[in-house]
Amino acid sequence: MTQHLQLAALVEACHWIGAKGWAPATGGNMSVREDARWCWLSESGKDKGSLTTADFLQVEIATNKAPSGRKPSAETGLHTLIYRLFPDAAAVLHVHTVNATVLSRVEKSGELRLSGYEMQKSLSGQTTHLDTLPIALFDNDQDIDALAGRIEAYSRENPLRYGFLLRGHGLTCWGRSVEEAKRHLEGLEFLFECEMQRRLLERR
Numbered sequence: 771m772t773q774h775l776q777l778a779a780l781v782e783a784c785h786w787i788g789a790k791g792w793a794p795a796t797g798g799n800m801s802v803r804e805d806a807r808w809c810w811l812s813e814s815g816k817d818k819g820s821l822t823t824a825d826f827l828q829v830e831i832a833t834n835k836a837p838s839g840r841k842p843s844a845e846t847g848l849h850t851l852i853y854r855l856f857p858d859a860a861a862v863l864h865v866h867t868v869n870a871t872v873l874s875r876v877e878k879s880g881e882l883r884l885s886g887y888e889m890q891k892s893l894s895g896q897t898t899h900l901d902t903l904p905i906a907l908f909d910n911d912q913d914i915d916a917l918a919g920r921i922e923a924y925s926r927e928n929p930l931r932y933g934f935l936l937r938g939h940g941l942t943c944w945g946r947s948v949e950e951a952k953r954h955l956e957g958l959e960f961l962f963e964c965e966m967q968r969r970l971l972e973r974r
């Protein structure tokens with residue numbers, strides 16, 4: 771697929787995210803890879819549910835620099851980290867859902883462990899509800915370079931797949947296409963909702 775078509779698909783995904791209520795009050799940010807050197811990121815401070823292709827800025831993956839001089843997302847450094855770590859990542863979606871925000875605070879450890887759910891198979895490569903799927907969970911940080919450094923260090927020691935949670939903040943996930951990133955987002959959000967309900971009902 772060409773970069774133009776991927777950007778159009780990303781804009782459509784942003785509208786879908788907005789309609790779901792997963793990017794309230796300008797929260798969230800989204801990007802798509804152009805090639806090994808460049809990606810396109812949402813402009814900082816915009817309502818992500820009503821973006822157009824003109825609201826995406828070209829950013830150099832190695833330097834986080836935007837040649838346009840406009841300001842890409844405050845969380846650009848997390849998107850470019852993912853593109854550097856995973857050469858096959860083609861799209862990154864960051865959302866502020868209630869489930870991701872609350873569950874990441876309730877879970878005190880560094881991983882949210884999901885098991886027993888058929889919907890784990892919505893994540894590429896997962897084949898059974900019997901596996902335990904760890905979703906990495908990092909303490910939030912306003913210093914994005916420092917946060918990216920912690921995530922990179924974690925990824926050297928542990929498998930980092932599908933996405934990660936930022937405590938009290940939200941979910942960042944990715945895929946090999948916009949379509950796959952969207953499926954991972956919808957699947958993870960469904961699993962977080964189930965896990966919230968389970969913990970409420972089982973009180974643990």
Ligand SMILES: CSC[C@@H](O)[C@@H](O)C(=O)COP(=O)(O)O
Nearest residue numbers: 795796797798799814815843844
């Ligand atoms: C609405 S405040 C949230 C922001 O600080 C940030 O977490 C966020 O997701 C959006 O930042 P942005 O710079 O617009 O990409």
Ligand SMILES: [Zn+2]
Nearest residue numbers: 797798864940
């Ligand atoms: Zn955010």
